[in-house]
Amino acid sequence: MFAKPVPGRTTADGEGDVVVLLIGMRVNRFWAVHQWVPVMLSMIRMLRELERDPGRGLLEHVLLTASPRTYYVVQYWESKEKLYAYASSPEMFHHRVWGIVNGKERAGKVRGHVGLWHEAYVVPEGSYESIYFDMPAFGLAKAHGQVPVERRGRYARDRFAYRSEAGAGEKRAG
Template sequence: MIEGRQTAAYDGDLVVFLLGMRVNKLRALRQWLPVAKSMGPMLHDLTTDPDSGLLGFRSFPSLRSITMVQYWESTEKLQAFANDAQRSHRPAWTEFYKHAYKGNNVGVWHETYKVPAGQFETIYANMPLLGLGRISGVVPVSRRGNTAADRLAHR
């Protein structure tokens, strides 16, 4: 845990990518289990390649679904990974549409947000490193402003 009020040290442009999977029919294990298992190889592929553009991620599982927050350097790197037939995403996506998508037993979703430098703010008060602070490290809030408005105005 880091004591006191901190803010992420990150200064650049950022892409926040939210993605998830929802099991619509629990008994349809053969349809949704391969979808769930496909995320591990993708994350391994990305985390072992320092040039992939993935800065970090965090998962939030629940009973029937999982949501992941990913931080990327750019949409170009995110899309390059997603569309590269030699990497793990494109084959998994093709399999999903071939098999799991038609049965409505499992659903997937994503949202992509491009965030220009200086257009986000963070605060961590007596927290372990997580989110953007885990990726970049943290600095005392006073370096960027004591309020959210101050931190958003900091450039």
């Protein structure tokens, strides 16, 4: 099913800090299909696990390809605490997968067929902005909601300067 574009200019309706996780894999040896396909399937399985339990904190994700070798997921989370909780929870699939990876590494059985990476960011309010033109909700807007651009400011500098009531209160109190 295709989402309909929202006419005109819109922006994300995020308030407060935004948590972004980039996580992916690089196929170092294409012929080692038996090594990289399970990694790719594990990534998909973890996303499905998170989709089934929205309380875990994943708000949105986008699967991307950087090259024929490199695949990654941009994830938007409710908080870094929920991201940490998922990553370290013994009952979640991620914990089991990393146990296997770490065990292979300790045993010297990692052969470099697949590269794994992640980068995590907590972006403070006032340090992000977005604009979408004739787009359905996407990325940050899909994670936090989509509003007409006028609600946050016509120009990027205005959207960067936007503060939610909670964010403005923190600035005054600090």
